[in-house]
Structures are given as C-alpha cells and as structure tokens.
Amino acid sequence: MEKNEKLIRYSMQLAMLNQLxxxxxxxxxxxxxxxxxxxxxxxxxxxxxx
Structure with missing residues (x-):
C-alpha cells in the first residue's frame, strides 16, 4: 500500500473514531x-x- 493511501486510511479511521x-x-x-x-x-x- 502506498504511503499516501495509508495516511488517508488512517485519517478516515481516526475521523470515525472521533465520531464515536x-x-x-x-x-x-x-x-x-x-x-x-x-x-x-x-x-x-x-x-x-x-
């Protein structure tokens, strides 16, 4: 997985975690x-x- 893709996936998961x-x-x-x-x-x- 590309570095940018990993950062985007991390950011999305962190955003969902913040919503919870x-x-x-x-x-x-x-x-x-x-x-x-x-x-x-x-x-x-x-x-x-x-």
Whole structure:
C-alpha cells in the first residue's frame, strides 16, 4: 500500500473514531486505546491532533 493511501486510511479511521467519541458511544479511555493502536498499526509517530 502506498504511503499516501495509508495516511488517508488512517485519517478516515481516526475521523470515525472521533465520531464515536463525540456521540458518546465510546469512552475517552476506549478512544485513546483504539487511537494508540491505529497509530501503531499505521506507524504514525506524532500526534498533531492534540
């Protein structure tokens, strides 16, 4: 998979995760756990969304 494709897929998954959090369907702790896993899976080393 191309680097740009990976970044787009990561961004889409992060956006969906944010929707779950804002809809209160997951807790902040669950959000952080999934986000950390996504960052690891997609090899994202910096979080500029903070």
């Amino acid at each position: 959090l804002s809809s209160e369907l997951i807790s902040q702790k669950e959000y952080q756990l999934v986000k950390n896993r996504l960052m690891k899976d997609y090899r994202i080393f910096s979080d500029i969304t903070v």
